[in-house]
Amino acid sequence: RCWEFGRLWNQIKARVKKPNIGDTYALLVEMAQTGLKALKYRGKPAFAEEKWQKCSLCGERSALIDLDLDKLESDPNYVNETIKKFEYKFKDDLDEKGRRNALYYKRLKDFWKKMAGAFPGHIKENEHLCAVCLVKRLAPKVIYESVKENAKNNQKSPFFESIVKEFDYHYPSTGSIAISPFIKKTFDERVDFSLISETIKDMLERGSDDNGRRKIKNFLDAHFTEGRTVPAIKDRIIDKHIAVERFEGDFELEWFYDESFPRFYNELEDKGENGQKRQWAERIEQAVQEIKKKAKEILGEKYHLPKYYAAVYLDGDHLGKWLRGEFAPKIEDVFHPDFVKQVMNNEHFKKIKNLKRPVTPAIHRAISSALRDFALEVVPYVVEENLGVVVYSGGDDTLFLMPLENLFKTLMALRRLYSGEQFVIKLGNRIFESDKGFIKIYENGELKEIIRVMGTKATLSAGVAIAHYLDPLDVTLSRAKKALEEAKEAGRNKAAFKVILHSGSERKAVVPWNFVEKMEVFRTEISNGFSPRFLRMLYGDIDVYQEIPEAFDAEFLKFGSRGQSKDVKLLLCDLIDARKDNGLPPGEFVDALLIADFVAREEGAK
Incomplete structure (x- = not known):
């Protein structure tokens, strides 16, 4: 409350001749944090449950639609007029509620299909977003284009030029992130990706006219390109300029997975679009399969798609x-030792020397x-x-x-x-x-x-x-x-x-940071050929070992060391020492090592 600050300030003025922010800063910080804590304890406000179809991204709020939902629920005339407006045809035997629901879901599908067409590459046809998620999705694009326009109007401004040059509002898909080590290897080994660009060029040139070519371009932007791959991969898979079209985004890396095209064909079939769009996709698939075949020949044992x-x-x-x-x-530790010696016997210094150094704006700035x-x-x-x-x-x-x-x-x-x-x-x-x-x-x-x-x-x-x-x-x-x-x-x-x-299924472990290092060493050993199968055998009796960790340690070393080199045996001893030092129960210890094993196998370890 404001008067608390006023009362505090009056007390400071009564004690200090010329008070400034430094005299009150620590106290103000304490009061502000106390107020923040009080707000947290009040909890989050209750939100009313939103009706209708939930957002396909967050699953919390209702998806946007170009209908008046209040009238949709309460006014049958509005439902009938809207059906007539959009020239929808529904079964005659539907009751009032049935017609309302049929209108809603038909309009939801059409509205988001239209949005996908208006923002190709940003919204997919099967998505339906709430207001919050739509703003998050499109705001970076809108902001970027606004800044870009300002850069054109202020061409001499290095500020706007630098923002336009460095700003990238796209994010790669999770599939593109997962598969990026494979893609990096293909670029490092100079695998040729040009066949995809050549295929796209041929598709565009076969377009009947500008409208047909634009239709193909929008299809490719909506499904096969993404605005940004992982930042560390600087090379592009497809050219930026193909035929007369410009592709801001690069080819989406997720299409190199074997299951991507069959899954896409199923989606097209579900939507009744198994004709021309499937033919276009099949041409891209042929190019991708040919490149993967060449990559297998070049990479050999390194070929692995995580x-x-x-x-x-x-x-x-x-x-x-x-x-x-x-x-x-402590205040005593802030000053130079020689100064402390000089004032050690000072009565005032004795009172304050063990106090914490006061909070100041300078400390917060640091x-x-x-x-x-x-x-x-x-x-x-x-x-x-x-x-x-x-x-x-x-x-x-x-x-x-x-x-x-x-x-x-x-x-x-x-x-x-x-x-x-x-x-x-x-x-x-x-x-x-x-x-x-x-x-x-x-x-x-x-x-x-x-x-x-x-x-x-x-x-x-x-x-x-x-x-x-x-x-x-x-x-x-x-x-x-x-x-x-x-x-x-x-x-x-x-x-x-x-x-x-x-x-x-799920596996989890909570470990100190120094044990994360041990997990990395263990992962490296697995990548070099060490087999951790004995861990799964031990895990079968982990409930027993939880009660007798000494027996677990002995069994771990016994089964893990069989037929192994001296270096591996030393590593296993080091792992047991780390388990003891960090107080990890056998179950947590094995879970952590199995997670390291999982990471190694996902990286391509045999």
């Missing part, structure tokens, strides 16, 4: 306490700067160099999607760089060298900048959901969010993993 990806939430631990100054050093630099200079580069895509990165709060290749390495790199631990990693043309809360960033061998991060006392938690590319994205994200909550509940400074198999 189908799983990871959704990762990162969140800084106890950020509220950092902002309140609960992790601030925290804000550290989080900003981590979000802008570290996260995008680390994630994108490992074929990932950043959804958002707002300081300590990050969400990104990435293939399973290098998953554990990426997580560990971000954890270390967040705190500025002693660590060096080379990614692309950059080297990140961190130590004591600072990161030196080298680019092309030259020192680009030095940034300050949160410091070695700061920690980070992660929630990781590994899912099949066809699983609903909203379900995957909710499971990743739930995993993050479990990491927090387990004591923070941990990573929680959930693997959602396409069959619907």
